[in-house]
Amino acid sequence: MLSSKKSVYNFNAGPSALPREVLEKAQSELVDFKDSGMSIMEMSHRSATYEEVHNQAIERLKSLFSIPENYEVLLLQGGASLQFAMIPMNFLASGEKAAYVMSGAWSDKALKEGKTIGDVYEAASTKETNYNKVPDLSEITWNEEDAYVHITSNNTIFGTQFQEFPETNDVPLIADMSSDILSRPIDVSKFGMIYAGAQKNLGPSGVTVAIIRKDLLENVNESIPTILKYSTHASNNSLYNTPPSFGIYMLGEVLGWMEKQGGLEQIQKNNEEKAKLIYDAIDNSGGFYTGHAEKGSRSLMNITFRVADEVLEKQFLAEAKEAGFVGLNGHRSVGGCRASAYNSVPLAACQALEQFMKNFQAKHQK
Incomplete structure (x- = not known):
């Protein structure tokens, strides 16, 4: 039943399967990347060779996902779990509220983290039916003064997915798309922010993609630590601190594979x-x-x-x-x-x- 090139059928939830041709290319380039005499893992993230890899990954993501010009693409670390804290730290000001749509375990974690930072509340929930569906769009309620509305687009544990997204008008819609990003075309302009850990659809673990509308970056909370500000990473092309260089290289190669598909x-x-x-x-x-x-x-x-x-x-x-x-x-x-x-x-x-x-x-x- 198994081919000679693949010993198992990998249905892991994350980290998950990667394209074999990407793995084989990485294998061939692992020791000597582009005749540098070094692995991509060994070279400076300030070198021209690495910067080309870094920028290519960002440009491929912009092209594939049709990301408008008024968005920044950030390559971060810490997974979606760090974003659960960074989002309210950056965007939830004192006296404001934020709405969270509850559709599974990860939205629950995001809500709990938000509560440690500021005033957040449930905008809808399907917990009573053991998260066997996502909330109907008509069930989701929020206030026009809210800082943002947060959703989880796909729920790995319960196997549910939003087929369409709420129209939140002037309230920024923020989506954790860790488990279905780039699985289908979507209109990025409907969102204030999209974020995703790479380890399911984009590459290996260690890289977190954040796509943020630029006007939101102009109003981040200035009282939080520098490294936790999205504006810090935006102004430094995601090179404020040492990036997960091998993971970003793999991200770029997986995106290239998607282009070929x-x-x-x-x-x-x-x-x-x-x-x-x-x-x-x-x-x-x-x-x-x-x-x-x-x-x-x-x-x-x-x-x-x-x-x-x-x-x-x-x-x-x-x-x-x-x-x-x-x-x-x-x-x-x-x-x-x-x-x-x-x-x-x-x-x-x-x-x-x-x-x-x-x-x-x-x-x-x-």
């Missing part, structure tokens, strides 16, 4: 095709498999499901692991099964999982 329109088609294989195996199983997410909120990135009973579910995961499938266990907080079919997960892996699910059901259905 045909851009985001084709990436979306690929993701829809991959997800449909697994969702069809669930929907056509007669209840042997059951999906967690409601159909209108289903994620293309993280497909969550349960097997008929607990004993069979454990057997399913054990046999899947033996067959070379990696990362199918659901998050420890909810259990079950989860297949994360990010951009770099090949169609063949999803075809193999679909067939495995059908074969397992045929063997064990009573």
